[in-house]
Amino acid sequence: MREINALGRPLSTLPEPPALSEHGPARIIAMVNQKGGVGKTTSTINLAAALAEYGRTVLVVDFDPQGAASAGLGVSPHELDLTVYNVLMDRHADIEEAILPTSAPNVDLLPANIDLSAAEVQLVNEVAREQVLASQLRKVSDRYDVILIDCQPSLGLLTVNALAAAHGVIIPLTAEFFALRAVALLTETIDKVQERINPALQIDGVVATMYDQRTLHAREVLGRLDEAFGDKLFETVIRRTVKFPDATVAAEPITSFAPQHAGAAAYRRLAQELIARGGAP
Template sequence: MDTPRPFAPRPEPLDEDRYGDDHDELDTELDAAAESVGRRRVKVPEPAPLTEHGPARVIAVANQKGGVGKTTSTINVGAALAEYGRKVLLVDFDPQGALSVGLGVQAHDLDATIYNLLMERGAEIDDVILKTNVEGMDLLPSNIDLSAAEVQLVTEVGREQALGRAIKPVLDRYDIILIDCQPSLGLLTINALACADSILIPLACEFFSLRGVALLMDTIDKVQQRLNPDLKILGILATMFDPRTLHTKEVRQRVIEAFGDLVFEAVINRTVRFPETTVAGEPITTWAPGSNGAEAYRLLAREVLIR
């Protein structure tokens, strides 16, 4: 697949005297983040290799608030899971197509997207899935056409299960399917929650992000009652954390007080590396593989696998 030419130079290899092979600096940051909220870090071991693949766990990455790191987290935790030998499918379920663009796909030029899979009889999922530049990670792309699906599905029988029906043929092919949801609680997001085994909630360490959590939890509760009784919350991921500010520490503290062990150990700090990866069309695990951002997503991947 074509990858856009990066505007920023590829980062230089990290100074091993500063970071070391065991990423002492990241450990120090995570220890400090945990200590700041009165929490003790738990070490998460690397997963054992697999001898066979499937059936897939389906994880919806959702939060109705925009700009909290849903797409960034979907791309990077997916790439980290692939590094650990898992077969991963990323589903771009946002009409903005940010997930597709973030992986170097020119979404507006695609002949077939997830919209065709949902709305056209006879459409085959293998005709829509794209290989990415990350070995073991595939993409089900999207573009603005998907916005029409939300309107057209309203009159369909079983409209909440449309996505589940679409991905069912490949469940035995992958270990993890990650669905990047749009920043709303509309029919597309309900579709994702209806077919998911669990939901991963990225939450920016900002006060306004906290205000929307209750609404999201209410939606999850309704989906559990009416559509998917097996849906569970996989975890809450603190994103855009700035260890220099008291505000982000206080927000994370409140999240931990409210949700306890549901909050992941992994913390995603603010860094210029993430905007760079979007321009480059690749995950941080390949763009800056030795960076603390890459290591944070590898930690998240390990936590996802043990939960």
């Protein structure tokens, strides 16, 4: 009997992701939502780890001055001399030297810390200021199958840089009414970047996060998401669980912290779904 998803429909049967005979060039995906607290960093870390379990080489770009993705992958952002900030602002900085291995196999990290907050102001005077990240990622693109950019909760110049560098966008969205209202502004920004800077940019999908099926509100919002996004809404729904903050404290993905947990299974399924849709090789 087929499993039923959160919308009450049978889940699609997804094929096992095929093994890759070679790696790269990477498909770059920006994880974007200007609203904070929607599970963006959690989704970036765990999707990266799940893709890596399927043999994909993944680079996580921490593009948030809070450095949450760096901390979540076991790197102390305050002790770093070389971060994504240096890669953006210093033409002599080597992106290869800034990239760090993580405890998750096949997952590397381009870390960030509070220094990145200065880049928003400093980039204003740069030539081709929206393309700085894209030009740097091109130097390492052939090493990876997927590059995931964990964006800050803002639609400023850093996020525009991420969108200019990306092939696709994944929008993590909590099943709450106020989160839903913010999406219109985000999709408008994506449309503008697509029109003016990056014509190849597309929305890969919207993933519902922190879902609590016990509340009528969450079920209603999920229904609204389904109406608004249709096929763009991933079938996989990430349910609310205490295991995610526990894994964050342990500084590792849930796929290794609690590999048998339903949360780990959900991110593995999200990775399968992304690959099946052509959003990742």
